[in-house]
Structures are given as structure tokens and as C-alpha cells.
Amino acid sequence: GFKMGIVGLPNVGKSTLFNALTKTAAAQAANFPFCTIEPNVGEVAVPDARLDTLAEIAGSKQIIPTRMTFVDIAGLVKGASKGEGLGNQFLANIREVDAIAHVLRCFEDGDVTHVEGRVDPVEDAEVIETELMLADLESIEKRRAGLVRKLKGNDKEAQQQDRLLAAAQEVLEEGKPARLVEVSEDDAKAWKGLQLLTTKPILYVCNVDEGSAASGNEFSARVEKMAAEQGAAMVIISAQIEEEISQLDAEEAAMFLEEMGLEEAGLDRLIRAGHKLLNLETYFTVGPKEARAWTIRVGTTAPKAAGVIHGDFEKGFIRAETIAFDDFVACKGEQGAKEAGKMRAEGKSYVVKDGDVLHFLFNT
Numbered sequence: 575g576f577k578m579g580i581v582g583l584p585n586v587g588k589s590t591l592f593n594a595l596t597k598t599a600a601a602q603a604a605n606f607p608f609c610t611i612e613p614n615v616g617e618v619a620v621p622d623a624r625l626d627t628l629a630e631i632a633g634s635k636q637i638i639p640t641r642m643t644f645v646d647i648a649g650l651v652k653g654a655s656k657g658e659g660l661g662n663q664f665l666a667n668i669r670e671v672d673a674i675a676h677v678l679r680c681f682e683d684g685d686v687t688h689v690e691g692r693v694d695p696v697e698d699a700e701v702i703e704t705e706l707m708l709a710d711l712e713s714i715e716k717r718r719a720g721l722v723r724k725l726k727g728n729d730k731e732a733q734q735q736d737r738l739l740a741a742a743q744e745v746l747e748e749g750k751p752a753r754l755v756e757v758s759e760d761d762a763k764a765w766k767g768l769q770l771l772t773t774k775p776i777l778y779v780c781n782v783d784e785g786s787a788a789s790g791n792e793f794s795a796r797v798e799k800m801a802a803e804q805g806a807a808m809v810i811i812s813a814q815i816e817e818e819i820s821q822l823d824a825e826e827a828a829m830f831l832e833e834m835g836l837e838e839a840g841l842d843r844l845i846r847a848g849h850k851l852l853n854l855e856t857y858f859t860v861g862p863k864e865a866r867a868w869t870i871r872v873g874t875t876a877p878k879a880a881g882v883i884h885g886d887f888e889k890g891f892i893r894a895e896t897i898a899f900d901d902f903v904a905c906k907g908e909q910g911a912k913e914a915g916k917m918r919a920e921g922k923s924y925v926v927k928d929g930d931v932l933h934f935l936f937n938t
């Protein structure tokens with residue numbers, strides 16, 4: 575599965591947000607309870623209205639959304655990378671994630687202490703980014719030192735790693751994140767394997783006061799500008815509202831959102847933004863027993879997509895009977911789509927499209 579790490583300075587609303595994510599009715603929808611793996615790790619359902627539509631048409635008994643994992647990564651403060659260094663557990667946690675949700679305090683509240691004594695989300699973002707850059711630099715130096723012997727032995731893999739680490743180091747020493755390094759396709763895999771913290775894609779989460787949840791405020795506007803400059807994603811959320819919503823059932827939540835002038839829960843937007851940031855898309859399997867969503871990377875071929883369900887599906891892949899989501903809906907289901915000639919037989923090289931309804935045929 576895919577993992578997002580939630581980071582941010584203390585007192586910006588990380589725990590509030592994480593708790594809301596893990597309690598919310600949406601996350602628990604469809605017989606799919608949110609499960610807490612560890613106190614700071616949770617899986618949530620990725621909301622997708624298309625799945626409900628498909629289930630209704632097919633009369634599926636069960637709806638199983640695809641999931642995403644969130645990790646609440648506490649412990650980042652100014653100077654964290656100095657002294658005894660960032661905690662090992664912290665580093666391990668953050669290296670593992672596919673992307674970072676960076677929560678920024680965009681609300682004023684005299685009762686909630688700001689660690690820096692002022693509300694300035696852009697500077698807060700820099701504080702955290704600086705710590706991550708310093709942590710990367712430290713680990714690069716260590717790793718390059720560890721490669722010296724292999725380099726003398728002309729080890730090709732070591733040479734590639736060292737070259738990439740050197741490129742990252744150069745950018746980091748200029749005070750910029752390693753994600754700005756341009757990496758060739760041949761190096762992409764090795765680059766990712768380095769697991770540098772500042773290469774992870776970032777989603778800025780502006781935690782605004784309740785009154786600004788619909789339209790944002792001056793703080794979130796500044797974050798929006800910063801995110802645009804960096805090519806990063808951003809969402810506006812009020813962690814307090816989300817916490818309130820998380821205590822309501824689905825119907826009450828819908829009413830509450832309408833009163834607040836919100837089209838959907840901020841958490842739904844957050845989860846979907848994460849999905850998009852990770853370059854993920856969804857395909858569906860639909861039958862009378864269950865309608866289920868599956869996550870793949872954009873550009874995944876049919877056998878690989880089948881492999882998400884089971885390794886045997888990929889190994890023995892023959893073909894995928896494919897109906898586009900819109901066709902499935904317009905033809906009122908599989909039978910109708912078949913009759914209308916909208917069901918295609920796709921082979922091994924087919925690149926699955928977002929929303930495809932697939933049925934795999936495979937050798938066992």
C-alpha cells in the first residue's frame with residue numbers, strides 16, 4: 575500500500591488531524607473499519623463516489639474501497655537534526671513513506687502556544703524543510719564514506735550511488751531540497767532507492783480556523799503561493815472541524831458540511847490530494863458479491879494491475895475484460911455493456927485507465 579507521513583512543527587494540529595482521519599465515518603464506511611496498526615499508523619479508505627455507483631448498478635453486497643496509510647510522525651523541531659541527531663525511529667518512519675503531508679499552522683489562537691512565538695506558515699515550512707535537508711546531508715556524508723572501498727574496487731552499483739549522492743549533496747549544500755536534482759530515467763530506480771527525505775513529494779496542509787475552512791485565509795494564501803512556486807500540492811483544512819465531523823454519523827456529517835458551506839469533508843480532499851500527488855489511480859472489480867477499488871500507479875499495464883489483487887493473476891494473465899466506468903454506468907452494468915459492444919478484451923500491453931472496470935482471465 576501507499577503511505578503518507580504527517581509532519582509539522584509541534585502544536586500545528588497534526589494529532590488533531592490524524593485522530594480525525596482515524597475516527598471519521600468516511601474512513602470506516604462500507605464494512606471497512608479503520609484499523610490502527612500502531613498508535614501512530616492508520617489505514618483509511620480512499621473515498622470514491624464511483625465505487626458506490628458501480629455497487630448500486632451491480633447490486634454488490636459489499637463495497638470495499640482502496641486504502642491509504644497515514645503515519646503521524648511527531649518529533650520534528652528546530653535543531654532536531656543537530657545534537658544527537660534526528661531520532662532513528664523518526665528517520666526510519668519518514669524514510670518509509672511515499673509522500674509527506676506537511677501540516678502548517680494557519681490559525682491564530684492565543685491559547686495554543688506556537689513554538690516560534692508567531693504564526694508564519696511559510697517560515698514554519700522552511701524550518702522543517704531545513705531540518706530534513708540537514709538530515710539528508712548527514713546521511714549522504716555517511717553513505718559516501720561507506721562507499722569508498724567499493725569505489726576502489728570499481729563496483730558499478732557503488733559508482734552509480736555515489737554519483738547520485740554527490741548530485742544530491744551539491745544541491746543540498748546550496749540550501750535546496752534534493753528533489754530539485756534532475757534524474758535520468760536510467761537512474762530513477764537507484765535514485766528512489768536512496769530514500770532521501772527531501773525527494774519525497776510534498777502536500778502542504780493548511781490548518782485554518784473554522785471560519786476559513788471554505789475559502790482559506792491570508793496565511794493559507796501565502797502557502798498557496800509558496801506551493802505553486804515549488805510545484806507542490808496544497809489543501810486547506812480545519813482540523814477542528816474535521817474532528818467534530820469525525821464524531822458524527824454520515825448523515826449528520828453531510829448536514830454539518832452543508833451548514834459550513836463545504837462541499838465535502840476536508841479529509842476526503844486530503845486523501846484524494848495524496849492519491850493524486852503519488853500519481854495513483856483506481857480501477858474497479860465489480861460483481862454481485864463485492865465492488866472493490868484497487869490502487870495502481872498511472873501507466874500500469876494490465877498484468878501488473880492484476881498482480882495487485884494476487885501474484886497468480888499476474889503470472890497467469892491471459893486478458894482483461896475491460897469496461898470504461900462511463901460505459902458501465904451508461905449501459906447499466908456488465909451485461910448491457912457487453913451487448914452494446916463496450917466490453918473490450920485487452921492483452922498484456924494494455925495500459926489500465928483510471929476508472930476501468932476489469933475482469934481478469936488467467937491460467938492457474
Ligand code: GDP
Pocket residue numbers: 582583584585586587588589590591681682683686781782783784812813814
Ligand atoms: P500537534 O502537536 O501538531 O500534533 O498539534 P495538536 O493536534 O496536538 O494541536 C495542538 C493544539 O492546537 C491543541 O490544543 C488543538 O486543540 C489545537 N488546534 C488544532 N487545530 C486547531 C485549529 O484549527 N484551531 C484552533 N484554534 N486550535 C487548533
